[in-house]
Amino acid sequence: xxxxxxxxxxxxxxxxxxxxxxxxxxxxxxxxxxxxxxxxxxxxxxxxxxxxxxxxxxxxxxxxxxxxxxxxxxxxxxxxxxxxxxxxxxxxxxxxxxxxxxxxxxxxxxxxxxxxxxxxxxxxxxxxxxxxxxxxxxxxxxxxxxxxxxxxxxxxxxxxxxxxxxxxxxxxxxxxxxxxxxxxxxxxxxxxxxxxxxxxxxxxxxxxxxxxxxxxxxxxxxxxxxxxxxxxxxxxxxxxxxxxxxxxxxxxxxxxxxxxxxxxxxxxxxxxxxxxxxxxxxxxxxxxxxxxxxxxxxxxxxxxxxxxxxxxxxxxxxxxxxxxxxxxxxxxxxxxxxx
Ligand code: TRP
Numbered sequence: 276x277x278x279x280x281x282x283x284x285x286x287x288x289x290x291x292x293x294x295x296x297x298x299x300x301x302x303x304x305x306x307x308x309x310x311x312x313x314x315x316x317x318x319x320x321x322x323x324x325x326x327x328x329x330x331x332x333x334x335x336x337x338x339x340x341x342x343x344x345x346x347x348x349x350x351x352x353x354x355x356x357x358x359x360x361x362x363x364x365x366x367x368x369x370x371x372x373x374x375x376x377x378x379x380x381x382x383x384x385x386x387x388x389x390x391x392x393x394x395x396x397x398x399x400x401x402x403x404x405x406x407x408x409x410x411x412x413x414x415x416x417x418x419x420x421x422x423x424x425x426x427x428x429x430x431x432x433x434x435x436x437x438x439x440x441x442x443x444x445x446x447x448x449x450x451x452x453x454x455x456x457x458x459x460x461x462x463x464x465x466x467x468x469x470x471x472x473x474x475x476x477x478x479x480x481x482x483x484x485x486x487x488x489x490x491x492x493x494x495x496x497x498x499x500x501x502x503x504x505x506x507x508x509x510x511x512x513x514x515x516x517x518x519x520x521x522x523x524x525x526x527x528x529x530x531x532x533x534x535x536x537x538x539x540x541x542x543x544x545x546x547x548x549x550x551x552x553x554x555x556x557x558x559x560x561x562x563x564x565x566x567x568x569x570x571x572x573x574x575x576x577x578x579x580x581x582x583x584x585x586x587x588x589x590x591x592x593x594x595x596x597x598x599x600x601x602x603x604x605x606x607x608x609x610x611x612x613x614x
């Protein structure tokens with residue numbers, strides 16, 4: 276793997292669309308990993324408000340009202356602003372400029388082939404009303420990643436096509452320059468499998484009401500666990516039950532600290548004699564315990580919005596300098612640094 280030579284420390288860049296508070300899926304997929312990574316690496320986290328607008332321009336409040344929620348989520352799970360730079364995408368004009376330069380290197384048909392974007396376009400039912408900004412958001416994401424010359428990007432597997440497109444752009448820029456101007460990046464996938472939604476059917480999403488937010492209240496957690504999909508053929512307590520695809524066990528695997536205990540519960544469930552009410556109660560206790568301190572910290576942070584804004588401002592200032600340097604290099608590749 277190629278590391279950034281200037282610092283000898285790989286630079287990590289990751290981000291989240293600010294379209295809603297973060298949930299347990301984000302935690303398992305990437306937040307927990309970021310908390311570890313900040314100890315060893317130079318890490319920047321981008322609150323992607325501009326990317327959030329690509330499908331919410333007519334409902335921009337959904338984005339603007341969630342920026343500080345997302346920052347509070349980061350801090351509440353243990354991201355330390357002394358170790359990790361947290362910045363706001365819309366405060367970094369170099370990223371928008373880089374997007375315009377890169378857009379000339381990417382064809383529409385390549386954008387239409389991106390499997391994640393393709394699936395999103397379908398599920399959002401855009402058809403003829405597809406915003407150009409949405410189709411091109413992988414280019415803007417490439418600007419985010421290369422703008423920091425990041426070599427490692429912790430993401431969920433749905434983001435792999437974005438990194439592939441980023442590296443294609445990197446290779447094009449380097450080939451135009453005849454030297455290595457930008458780093459190729461590698462994904463850092465979480466070892467934990469993707470967390471299913473509580474209904475076990477679709478992707479976790481706030482709008483579908485099948486996710487447990489990090490800031491969920493006790494009541495919300497309880498309700499979500501009670502409504503979890505288990506095994507539809509497990510009708511009576513004495514019936515043998517299935518643990519595969521049983522969301523309660525998937526969550527116990529992901530969050531219960533005592534792995535052996537979960538294994539023994541699974542064996543009991545498979546034999547018969549263990550009811551869904553009991554397994555749900557065990558899971559609920561475990562999630563309540565885990566989320567209580569996070570919820571409290573999150574509320575404390577949100578009580579002092581001025582402090583959160585200040586933190587974002589400082590992070591954005593540092594990042595503005597970094598991204599401006601990369602922009603200058605890329606403009607140079609096109610011969611546009613004439614003054
Ligand atoms: N597309 C990412 C998501 O939907 C958010 C994102 C924006 C991102 N810019 C990024 C992720 C740069 C990693 C790196 O979650």
